[in-house]
Amino acid sequence: MVVEQVIEKVIARDPDQKEFHQAVREVLESIEPVLQKHPEYLKANILERIVEPERQIIFRVPWTDDNGNIHVNRGFRVEFNSAIGPYKGGLRLHPSVYMGIIKFLGFEQIFKNSLTGLPMGGGKGGSDFDPKGKSDAEVMRFCQSFMSELYRHIGPNTDVPAGDIGVGGREIGYMYGQYKKITNRFESILTGKGLNWGGSLARSEATGYGATYFAEEMMKVRGESFQDKIVAISGSGNVAQYATQKVNQLGGKVVTLSDSAGSIYDPAGIVGEKWDFVMDLKNNRRGRIKEYADKFGVQYYEGKRPWTIVDGAIHVAMPCATQNELNLAEAQHLVNNGCIAVSEGANMPTEMDATDYFIENKVSFGPGKAANAGGVATSGIEMMQNHIGTSWTFEKVDEQLHQIMINIHKNSAAAAEKFGSPGNYVVGANIAGFMKVADSMIDQGHW
Numbered sequence: 001m002v003v004e005q006v007i008e009k010v011i012a013r014d015p016d017q018k019e020f021h022q023a024v025r026e027v028l029e030s031i032e033p034v035l036q037k038h039p040e041y042l043k044a045n046i047l048e049r050i051v052e053p054e055r056q057i058i059f060r061v062p063w064t065d066d067n068g069n070i071h072v073n074r075g076f077r078v079e080f081n082s083a084i085g086p087y088k089g090g091l092r093l094h095p096s097v098y099m100g101i102i103k104f105l106g107f108e109q110i111f112k113n114s115l116t117g118l119p120m121g122g123g124k125g126g127s128d129f130d131p132k133g134k135s136d137a138e139v140m141r142f143c144q145s146f147m148s149e150l151y152r153h154i155g156p157n158t159d160v161p162a163g164d165i166g167v168g169g170r171e172i173g174y175m176y177g178q179y180k181k182i183t184n185r186f187e188s189i190l191t192g193k194g195l196n197w198g199g200s201l202a203r204s205e206a207t208g209y210g211a212t213y214f215a216e217e218m219m220k221v222r223g224e225s226f227q228d229k230i231v232a233i234s235g236s237g238n239v240a241q242y243a244t245q246k247v248n249q250l251g252g253k254v255v256t257l258s259d260s261a262g263s264i265y266d267p268a269g270i271v272g273e274k275w276d277f278v279m280d281l282k283n284n285r286r287g288r289i290k291e292y293a294d295k296f297g298v299q300y301y302e303g304k305r306p307w308t309i310v311d312g313a314i315h316v317a318m319p320c321a322t323q324n325e326l327n328l329a330e331a332q333h334l335v336n337n338g339c340i341a342v343s344e345g346a347n348m349p350t351e352m353d354a355t356d357y358f359i360e361n362k363v364s365f366g367p368g369k370a371a372n373a374g375g376v377a378t379s380g381i382e383m384m385q386n387h388i389g390t391s392w393t394f395e396k397v398d399e400q401l402h403q404i405m406i407n408i409h410k411n412s413a414a415a416a417e418k419f420g421s422p423g424n425y426v427v428g429a430n431i432a433g434f435m436k437v438a439d440s441m442i443d444q445g446h447w
């Protein structure tokens with residue numbers, strides 16, 4: 001009842017922000033059992049407070065292309081919730097970005113960061129700038145202009161952004177350089193930095209590895225492992241690349257990758273020099289995944305997503321591209337073809353009815369806010385190294401990441417069990433993430 005009223009208010013206040021409505025509905029509906037047991041949350045009006053960002057910043061980002069033409073994009077930073085730590089969350093550069101996307105991502109980030117066990121609040125930002133087809137110099141001028149406004153809102157103890165779609169090492173570098181030029185301070189205001197200037201080993205790998213570790217934990221509960229499993233992965237960016245590598249290391253076979261133009265299907269597995277090719281294609285040459293099909297003589301499916309192109313069984317699905325990229329019909333196809341686990345590398349990639357279908361059909365379903373939390377957890381580990389002025393080995397960081405993913409799995413499973421939905425990681429992750437933030441908000445009074 002209260003939940004429905006809050007959702008209605010959210011929709012009435014910002015009717016066009018449909019991705020944000022979806023994220024709010026998914027969280028609030030699943031924490032209803034907690035509200036029944038904990039009337040103090042309703043008394044403190046936590047629901048209405050938690051769905052309203054503490055601060056929303058929108059700004060103009062003018063930049064000049066290589067021909068001297070001036071363009072204007074819109075920049076965003078939503079500082080959503082600082083109850084348990086400084087705002088933390090990525091920056092997304094994609095033409096689809098608007099306030100509804102940034103708010104959905106920022107809202108998810110609150111609970112994800114809480115689940116990691118590290119002191120990080122929730123935030124998110126970005127711009128509707130499209131890096132595709134832009135020269136390095138154009139991307140640099142855009143990033144400098146973006147940071148020329150963002151710098152005044154962030155700080156090592158205030159707000160520490162990171163990468164997301166369209167923001168990798170190159171963009172973080174250009175933004176960091178501009179921050180330093182303006183402020184004359186070398187400090188930990190971004191994560192995903194280069195290894196020579198404060199970055200952490202294993203940060204690039206963290207989200208993809210973490211989503212794979214989470215899937216491994218879910219499979220262990222079923223008495224299964226990745227050994228000899230056929231795995232469909234979508235996307236071919238940072239998360240997809242390292243999920244592929246980790247699945248290969250654990251004995252599985254990744255047979256699909258995609259980008260926004262289409263998907264490839266390689267029944268022999270994307271491994272060895274084929275994986276190296278994807279890394280060079282996407283991170284250096286910035287080309288399209290179709291070139292993989294041309295190079296290795298496998299099938300390319302223009303405009304299709306990976307979920308229905310595989311011939312035969314798919315045991316594990318890992319959506320690692322973007323929001324709402326796996327629908328109910330595709331979920332039905334996956335279940336009919338032997339899918340036992342879904343681990344979301346991306347944020348909210350599975351539509352709500354498809355998620356329900358997986359859960360009803362006993363597929364182990366790892367929601368993004370739990371399964372892809374390894375990225376931000378390792379950003380937290382990068383911040384720790386910056387604070388004490390050291391850098392840890394790859395093995396040490398990877399070990400911490402692995403342990404955090406095991407803990408998130410354990411805590412989500414325990415919360416689901418405690419509140420009457422055993423095996424439901426969606427409910428478990430939302431409840432475990434929510435309670436810590438809600439309790440902290442109560443401790444800190446009404447503001």
Ligand code: NDP
Binds near residue numbers: 238240320347
């Ligand atoms: P990248 O920019 O490195 O890669 C994104 C990939 O997804 C590309 O293959 C891209 O294809 C594809 N993609 C993007 N938008 C669309 C779309 N609208 N339709 C189809 N395909 C699309 O981003 P990341 O790998 O970093 O991020 C992927 C997902 O993981 C996002 O949901 C992000 O929020 C989430 N995530 C990322 C974290 C990180 O540490 N990087 C942490 C936690 C979550 P194309 O090149 O054609 O656009």
